[in-house]
Amino acid sequence: MTQINHLIEIHGLKKKYQSGDISVDAIKQMDFFIDDEEFIAIMGQSGSGKSTLLSIMGALNHPTQGKILVDSLDLYSLSTEQRADFRSEYIGFIFQSFQLIPYLTVLENVKLPMAVTGRTKKIKNQMALEVIDRVGLGAKAHRLPDQLSGGEQERVAVARAIVNKPPIILADEPTGNLDSKTAEEIMLLLQSLNKDGHTVIVVTHNQDVKTYATRSIKVQDGECFA
Amino acid sequence: MAYDPEKYREKREKVLGIRKKGLGFGTIAVIVSLVIIAGLSVVTVPQAISYMTTRHLDDAIFKLESESKWPESVITGINTIQGVKNTVTDKHDTRLIVTYDRRRVKLSNITTLFGQHNLNVALLNQVNHRQYQNTLKEEGEDLETP
Numbered sequence: 001m002t003q004i005n006h007l008i009e010i011h012g013l014k015k016k017y018q019s020g021d022i023s024v025d026a027i028k029q030m031d032f033f034i035d036d037e038e039f040i041a042i043m044g045q046s047g048s049g050k051s052t053l054l055s056i057m058g059a060l061n062h063p064t065q066g067k068i069l070v071d072s073l074d075l076y077s078l079s080t081e082q083r084a085d086f087r088s089e090y091i092g093f094i095f096q097s098f099q100l101i102p103y104l105t106v107l108e109n110v111k112l113p114m115a116v117t118g119r120t121k122k123i124k125n126q127m128a129l130e131v132i133d134r135v136g137l138g139a140k141a142h143r144l145p146d147q148l149s150g151g152e153q154e155r156v157a158v159a160r161a162i163v164n165k166p167p168i169i170l171a172d173e174p175t176g177n178l179d180s181k182t183a184e185e186i187m188l189l190l191q192s193l194n195k196d197g198h199t200v201i202v203v204t205h206n207q208d209v210k211t212y213a214t215r216s217i218k219v220q221d222g223e224c225f226a
Numbered sequence: 227m228a229y230d231p232e233k234y235r236e237k238r239e240k241v242l243g244i245r246k247k248g249l250g251f252g253t254i255a256v257i258v259s260l261v262i263i264a265g266l267s268v269v270t271v272p273q274a275i276s277y278m279t280t281r282h283l284d285d286a287i288f289k290l291e292s293e294s295k296w297p298e299s300v301i302t303g304i305n306t307i308q309g310v311k312n313t314v315t316d317k318h319d320t321r322l323i324v325t326y327d328r329r330r331v332k333l334s335n336i337t338t339l340f341g342q343h344n345l346n347v348a349l350l351n352q353v354n355h356r357q358y359q360n361t362l363k364e365e366g367e368d369l370e371t372p
Contacts, residue, residue, distance in 0.1 A: 004229065005229055006229050007229050035227055035228065035229065036227040036228070036229055036230070036233065037227040038227075071231075071234045071237070071238055072231060072238065073238060073241060073242075078241070082241050082242065082243070085240060085241045086241045089237040089240055089241055090234075090237060090241075167233075167234055167237070
């Protein structure tokens with residue numbers, strides 16, 4: 001464990017993808033920090049490296065070089081099992097394409113991240129229903145995803161991301177598949193989660209997202225500019 | 227907000243394995259092992275004790291040639307011989323089973339006593355006590371203690 005001064009610190013981060021003889025520097029060099037309870041918008045064009053950065057921050061993708069420290073934990077010095085525990089304890093993921101299981105109800109989808117937490121069925125149900133209410137879908141807990149609108153599906157994805165009460169929410173283009181009105185609702189929801197104490201990090205190319213964030217970081221050609 | 231290392235200490239300790247997430251595999255393995263050992267002990271320990279306490283014992287089965295009942299004085303006399311553990315007659319009082327410690331008493335010490343009482347006695351069998359008990363169990367024979 002290394003002593004740090006920020007909730008998330010990124011030092012000398014580099015990520016190279018190799019495909020046969022071709023190598024691509026997705027992240028050339030990044031150094032920045034994120035404090036607890038910040039709402040960060042990571043802005044950048046397609047292919048700028050922002051999604052790679054998010055996956056590395058979520059302990060899903062090994063960097064080629066550099067360190068990422070979250071709450072003093074050096075993510076890529078942890079064992080695979082510890083990294084899985086880290087994801088379960090610290091991170092809530094929200095994906096652009098929602099990634100809901102189509103044959104499971106809203107309640108069942110939201111309960112999925114709690115599958116390995118050792119909580120009782122009753123507590124899991126109670127926690128899931130609380131967050132479903134929190135995102136405004138209390139009346140639709142037993143519907144299947146295809147019985148919901150795009151915005152509602154995104155809300156389910158948000159509920160699933162926060163059900164384990166993670167301190168950090170990572171959202172990859174959360175408004176990418178939504179119309180502007182629904183996108184605004186989702187951003188307001190993320191903003192309110194941030195006010196509740198979650199650190200929210202949104203990766204997007206949508207400039208409007210900046211207005212909800214407390215700070216933005218621009219990513220361009222594998223480098224970042226705070 | 228400034229970083230507070232104490233805020234997420236519980237989560238950090240869970241990730242690092244300092245704080246246990248319920249019962250660990252090791253604990254469960256130890257509990258299951260103890261239950262299995264206790265169960266096996268309940269079955270095997272009494273048998274082992276029984277074996278240790280009876281392994282030196284033999285049973286001699288006598289019958290009066292007159293086929294009459296065994297006199298009480300003879301049974302009492304046998305019971306006073308050092309090394310004789312028990313005497314049992316069958317339900318007709320015709321057969322006498324003497325259980326004795328073969329390290330401490332010889333069969334001849336017992337038969338000598340019959341001579342002193344002028345009894346004509348036939349030795350029907352001499353067998354290991356445990357073996358005889360097993361045979362009785364199998365046959366379901368009913369014995370009476372005098």
